[in-house]
Amino acid sequence: SQQGEEDPQALSIQEGENATMNCSYKTSINNLQWYRQNSGRGLVHLILIRSNEREKHSGRLRVTLDTSKKSSSLLITASRAADTASYFCVKETSGSRLTFGEGTQLTVNP
Amino acid sequence: DTEVTQTPKHLVMGMTNKKSLKCEQHMGHRAMYWYKQKAKKPPELMFVYSYEKLSINESVPSRFSPECPNSSLLNLHLHALQPEDSALYLCASSHILAGVRTYNEQFFGPGTRLTVL
Numbered sequence: 422s423q424q425g426e427e428d429p430q431a432l433s434i435q436e437g438e439n440a441t442m443n444c445s446y447k448t449s450i451n452n453l454q455w456y457r458q459n460s461g462r463g464l465v466h467l468i469l470i471r472s473n474e475r476e477k478h479s480g481r482l483r484v485t486l487d488t489s490k491k492s493s494s495l496l497i498t499a500s501r502a503a504d505t506a507s508y509f510c511v512k513e514t515s516g517s518r519l520t521f522g523e524g525t526q527l528t529v530n531p
Numbered sequence: 532d533t534e535v536t537q538t539p540k541h542l543v544m545g546m547t548n549k550k551s552l553k554c555e556q557h558m559g560h561r562a563m564y565w566y567k568q569k570a571k572k573p574p575e576l577m578f579v580y581s582y583e584k585l586s587i588n589e590s591v592p593s594r595f596s597p598e599c600p601n602s603s604l605l606n607l608h609l610h611a612l613q614p615e616d617s618a619l620y621l622c623a624s625s626h627i628l629a630g631v632r633t634y635n636e637q638f639f640g641p642g643t644r645l646t647v648l
Binding site for chain 1: 564572573574575576579621623635636637638639640641642
């Protein structure tokens with residue numbers, strides 16, 4: 422599809438472990454954003470990485486972008502039960518189209 | 532104020548009804564969006580307004596009619612909907628980078644849960 426893939430579709434880990442989610446895309450992008458959605462807090466922006474950036478950090482989050490491979494990854498370190506949510510990568514392509522990936526459902530077990 | 536508000540939270544309507552969803556933000560954002568989200572699926576972009584003008588319509592049926600009366604408000608007018616239009620409708624807003632047609636992080640409202648009978 423135009424929007425690419427996210428993997429894994431679901432991930433279950435123990436509290437304190439790291440979680441890595443991947444996102445691939447097919448067309449060139451202006452930027453790539455990661456969002457979290459859970460029933461308690463709705464859809465929340467986590468981090469944005471522009472096409473000329475390779476890595477970005479925000480607290481326990483680390484995002485990388487490899488434009489040659491058209492892929493990005495989100496790493497959550499020292500996970501907590503409160504990190505349980507669906508995580509989406511959102512690609513902004515030329516023409517300012519914003520497309521959500523299918524998402525990764527992360528479950529962090531206490 | 533970093534909040535996007537949406538009303539109503541829940542809406543049940545018949546296929547012959549006319550209703551409107553409302554969205555409001557006071558963050559000075561000049562881009563506003565409507566998304567539709569079905570259960571266990573990602574949000575799908577419907578419309579984008581930039582500087583109060585419709586800039587993107589993702590081939591949405593005409594029974595959905597967006598309106599942006601001013602830079603803080605976004606409406607979605609609904610008429611003659613079908614049961615398959617039942618979904619969570621999300622509004623979002625963001626800054627637009629000056630001089631570049633690209634968008635910053637989006638702030639989402641809590642959504643309106645719509646049920647069409």
